[in-house]
Amino acid sequence: MVDIATRVWNHKWKIDPIVRSLIDTDFYKLLMCQSVFRNKPDTNVTFSLINRTKSVRLADLVDEGELREQLDHVRSLSLSRGESTWMRGNTFYGKRSMFSPEFMDWFEQLRLPPYHLEKRDGQYELTFEGKWPEVMLWEIPALAILMELRSRAVLTEMGRFELQVLYARAMTKLWEKVEKLRPLEDLRVADFGTRRRHSFLWQDWCVRAMQEGLGTRFTGTSNCLIAKNRDLEAIGTNAHELPMVYAALAGDDAALARAPYDVLSDWHDEHDGNLRIILPDTYGTQGFLDNAPDWLAGWTGIRVDSGDPATGAERAIEWWKSRGEDPMEKLVIFSDGLDADKIVALHNQFRGRTKVSFGWGTMLTNDFKGLTEGDTLAPFSLVCKAVEANGQPTVKLSDNPNKAMGPDAEIERYKRVFGVGAQERVEVVV
Amino acid sequence: MVDIATRVWNHKWKIDPIVRSLIDTDFYKLLMCQSVFRNKPDTNVTFSLINRTKSVRLADLVDEGELREQLDHVRSLSLSRGESTWMRGNTFYGKRSMFSPEFMDWFEQLRLPPYHLEKRDGQYELTFEGKWPEVMLWEIPALAILMELRSRAVLTEMGRFELQVLYARAMTKLWEKVEKLRPLEDLRVADFGTRRRHSFLWQDWCVRAMQEGLGTRFTGTSNCLIAKNRDLEAIGTNAHELPMVYAALAGDDAALARAPYDVLSDWHDEHDGNLRIILPDTYGTQGFLDNAPDWLAGWTGIRVDSGDPATGAERAIEWWKSRGEDPMEKLVIFSDGLDADKIVALHNQFRGRTKVSFGWGTMLTNDFKGLTEGDTLAPFSLVCKAVEANGQPTVKLSDNPNKAMGPDAEIERYKRVFGVGAQERVEVVV
Structure with missing residues (x-):
């Protein structure tokens, strides 16, 4: 028998939000945020979303309106009382008061800054600009949203039993x-x-x-x-x-x-x-x-x-x-x-x-590899990285040149400064 | 534990259709439709939605886009195989083959005709024009859609437990x-x-x-x-x-x-x-x-x-x-x-x-009277009636002048022809 109240409740949402909490994020983001908040609060940075798996054409799969709704929803979030209590009162690695009162006061007031979104060549160009401690918190929700919207785009084509069997x-x-x-x-x-x-x-x-x-x-x-x-x-x-x-x-x-x-x-x-x-x-x-x-x-x-x-x-x-x-x-x-x-x-x-x-x-x-025809749910390599700081491009060399990023001239300079020679390429799957 | 497949299924609908079947209608509509199909198939009629409870301002409560989506969904429906089997094979009042093969052949091909929708004075003007056997089938879905969209408009303001208690x-x-x-x-x-x-x-x-x-x-x-x-x-x-x-x-x-x-x-x-x-x-x-x-x-x-x-x-x-x-x-x-x-x-x-x-x-x-503050779910009197046939206005006198309809001059003519004298007024609640 249908529970009508539950069904009405489930259907009355305008959207089904993917990220519903500011702490639906990686713990190290919060630790780094506190460090940045303390040491480099006024640095201006640009974060940018990069899909390293070009064959997954996100802008063709994911509706722009739905993406904006999800991103806008994240901008409406603020730290709840219970979340703040958890951060303030919890023991991390056996230590209490990992987060300082100054940081928590700031975090409780925080709303995530605006985003810039454009379509290009079947991909989304999604960037975030502003103060480092604020902008950096976009990384995980932005990735989680795009990953899940891609999942939903595939799932929406599937039948009731197909879904049951898939899961x-x-x-x-x-x-x-x-x-x-x-x-x-x-x-x-x-x-x-x-x-x-x-x-x-x-x-x-x-x-x-x-x-x-x-x-x-x-x-x-x-x-x-x-x-x-x-x-x-x-x-x-x-x-x-x-x-x-x-x-x-x-x-x-x-x-x-x-x-x-x-x-x-x-x-x-x-x-x-x-x-x-x-x-x-x-x-x-x-x-x-x-x-x-x-x-x-x-x-x-x-x-x-x-x-x-x-x-x-x-x-x-x-x-x-x-x-x-x-x-x-x-x-x-x-x-x-x-x-x-x-x-x-x-x-x-x-x-x-x-x-x-x-x-x-x-x-x-996210291991749905081989579970759908055409492997439409196979994991892919999406990252959201700091690409600029106070107007200067960032560079990453990594131990795998397939994970390197930054302008070519800067990569060469960094290689020289850090004495990096030949490196072995390893295929990046995820 | 959340059944993820079920939840994904529930959330992937673009809309939550109110009328999902052409036989989600009153049985007498189908009986009358067959009679009209046999006796007056080429009559042109206009059906019009009339909210007799003016205090319920439907156009303020119900979003026009959602209303159009629901009406458009009804136009996409056709008789399913199982529905046709039920109509053809069922016994009604002990009698088989209530619906003739000719009628069923026609009904299986039917899609409902276009609608005309405008807002006026906080109400929707919703009319249907065309051949009588087709247009007449709009009455029940149109009413059911507006009634349920009004319910949803009220329910969407309510909390999880409020809904549970309401039901x-x-x-x-x-x-x-x-x-x-x-x-x-x-x-x-x-x-x-x-x-x-x-x-x-x-x-x-x-x-x-x-x-x-x-x-x-x-x-x-x-x-x-x-x-x-x-x-x-x-x-x-x-x-x-x-x-x-x-x-x-x-x-x-x-x-x-x-x-x-x-x-x-x-x-x-x-x-x-x-x-x-x-x-x-x-x-x-x-x-x-x-x-x-x-x-x-x-x-x-x-x-x-x-x-x-x-x-x-x-x-x-x-x-x-x-x-x-x-x-x-x-x-x-x-x-x-x-x-x-x-x-x-x-x-x-x-x-x-x-x-x-x-x-x-x-x-x-629909007895939700007294169950919400301001009685926002109280039933109201919505009808959808034939107002014109081959260019002539229709008239209803009824035994209650509050239920009468038609142009004044025509009402007088009908009263004369049918010898209707003084009538007792009874308040129309629903």
């Missing part, structure tokens, strides 16, 4: 991955899949499947809203955005060379323990580690986010040894292009040699 | 009526509430409540779709529309005086038994009965649809007696402004003197 298959597929991971007794894996998720509800389902299937092996989620709702640890540290903007702001080559360490120096002042995680690949991992000051060797871990992950981990272990540190006391976090088999392999390769954990993204929260 | 109260209210009726052992009551229903789902709920609560006392529903879905008898005979158009087509006063009997003569050729029900009030019941030919006294019953219902029933009983008929073999159908108390009173007053049945409309399927 049954996707659930089965994920559960098989969970079963592969379950035997790894000392596994530590977290959900990093907010930005590329199939949909909010699907990410939430995946998180709960991991909770039930992996127990304490599942360490938490990068998504603050889901962490709050499901009583999980919010996971994350920092990202390429910080060194990229710091580098763009550098006045000369000497300052540029120092920029990646300046970022971590600021971070060092603010955080300790599990939040002291080095992300070394922005301008080439090898050069970064070779030139790193000794205090960085004292940090807790290294995140391997590009290039061959085993090579990256070996490099980290060698570096710690060369600086007189015990790798067994250190943590390697793998977070690039993971899936269950790769997690199993890396886990087996490095356990007993260093601490290992995994930040599992797209293939956790 | 809980409406259900309680209806169930109390059912309990009032249940002790009447030989009661015969049917649902006539399609045109004024709160919503499709609510009508469906009301019908099932009556099924469970009244058992065989509940004889069926005028709504063909619900009759089909719930395995009930489809109920109905004929309406004012037939004599109104026949009268408008009459060439002179003599033909006009004959018109109401011509209608029933055509009907007499097509139907027998329970479908031979006289609706005598179009131009005044007393005159109609006084001048009726003897073969009409042989018909099964009389429907009392305006004026004081007890007076109408007494008049019918007297008339049958005067024509040598036994009222105990005859049926009086009450169908005007009924509610539970009035049904109980009329039932008790006339049982044992004639057969009685009730066609319960608005107060069955």
Whole structure:
């Protein structure tokens, strides 16, 4: 029997909002936002959405009006009382008051700034300009919205039973991955899949499947809203955005060379323990580690986010040894292009040699590959990056030239300054 | 746990269609349509929507775009295979093949004709012009759409729990009526509430409540779709529309005086038994009965649809007696402004003197009176009537001058021709 009140309620929404909370975002965004708010509040930045999978023609798939409605909805959001309480009162990595009262007062007043949207060549050009601490918070909602609108565009063509079977298959597929991971007794894996998720509800389902299937092996989620709702640890540290903007702001080559360490120096002042995680690949991992000051060797871990992950981990272990540190006391976090088999392999390769954990993204929260005809729900590579800071272009080199970005001349200059030579290309799927 | 496939399915509709089937209409519309298709297929008519409750400003409440979407959706409907099978194969009042193969062939091809919509003085002017058999089928969907869009306009302002409580109260209210009726052992009551229903789902709920609560006392529903879905008898005979158009087509006063009997003569050729029900009030019941030919006294019953219902029933009983008929073999159908108390009173007053049945409309399927602040869901009096036939205005006198319609001069002419004198005014609520 139809519950008429529920049905009326479900149908009276003007839109079905994809992002319904300012904390439906990655925890590291909030940590970085606080750091920027403290250290570089007046920097002007431009963030830009880039679809690296050109074969997915988003502007043909996704209606512009619907996209604007979703983006406008995000601009109407503000931090709720309960969300503020969670941020103010929660323990993160065993530490309380992670967010300062000054930051929280500012965040409670925040509304996200305007966006600029245009269609070009079957893609959307979506950019955000303004003060860094505000603009940076657009990244995750913008990505989540476009990912989910793409899902909806495909789902809208499907029948009632087709949908039921689609989700049954996707659930089965994920559960098989969970079963592969379950035997790894000392596994530590977290959900990093907010930005590329199939949909909010699907990410939430995946998180709960991991909770039930992996127990304490599942360490938490990068998504603050889901962490709050499901009583999980919010996971994350920092990202390429910080060194990229710091580098763009550098006045000369000497300052540029120092920029990646300046970022971590600021971070060092603010955080300790599990939040002291080095992300070394922005301008080439090898050069970064070779030139790193000794205090960085004292940090807790290294995140391997590009290039061959085993090579990256070996490099980290060698570096710690060369600086007189015990790798067994250190943590390697793998977070690039993971899936269950790769997690199993890396886990087996490095356990007993260093601490290992995994930040599992797209293939956790958006693996609908092979589930529709024409593979119309296959994951694709969408990013939203800082492309300019105070009028200067940003540059990323990465350990994989397929992930590099920035103007050619600047890329060459950065390569020279950071001593980056030949690099191995690795195909970017997600 | 959210069933994601179901939720995706529920949210992917562009609109939530109010009328989803050409047989979501009153059974008598289809019977009359077949009669018109056979006897007057080329008559041009204009139907017009009239809100008799001016205080309900429909054009302020209901968005024009949404109204057009709903009306356009109805124009996209055609008879489905299962609907056609039900019409062709079903038994109505014990008789098979109620609808001729010629009519069914035509109906299977039918799409409803265009509509004309304008706003004026806070009301919608909604008219339909064209061949009578096509245009006449707009009446019920047009009314159901406007009634439900008005409901939705009010519901959209309400919260989750407010809605739950609203429907809980409406259900309680209806169930109390059912309990009032249940002790009447030989009661015969049917649902006539399609045109004024709160919503499709609510009508469906009301019908099932009556099924469970009244058992065989509940004889069926005028709504063909619900009759089909719930395995009930489809109920109905004929309406004012037939004599109104026949009268408008009459060439002179003599033909006009004959018109109401011509209608029933055509009907007499097509139907027998329970479908031979006289609706005598179009131009005044007393005159109609006084001048009726003897073969009409042989018909099964009389429907009392305006004026004081007890007076109408007494008049019918007297008339049958005067024509040598036994009222105990005859049926009086009450169908005007009924509610539970009035049904109980009329039932008790006339049982044992004639057969009685009730066609319960608005107060069955739309009694939300007193359930919202400002009584914003109170039923109101919306009709959709034939106003012109082959360029001539139609006229209705009724037994209640508040239900009369037509140009003043024509009303005077009709009153003269049909010998209608002073009439008692009865307030029209629904």
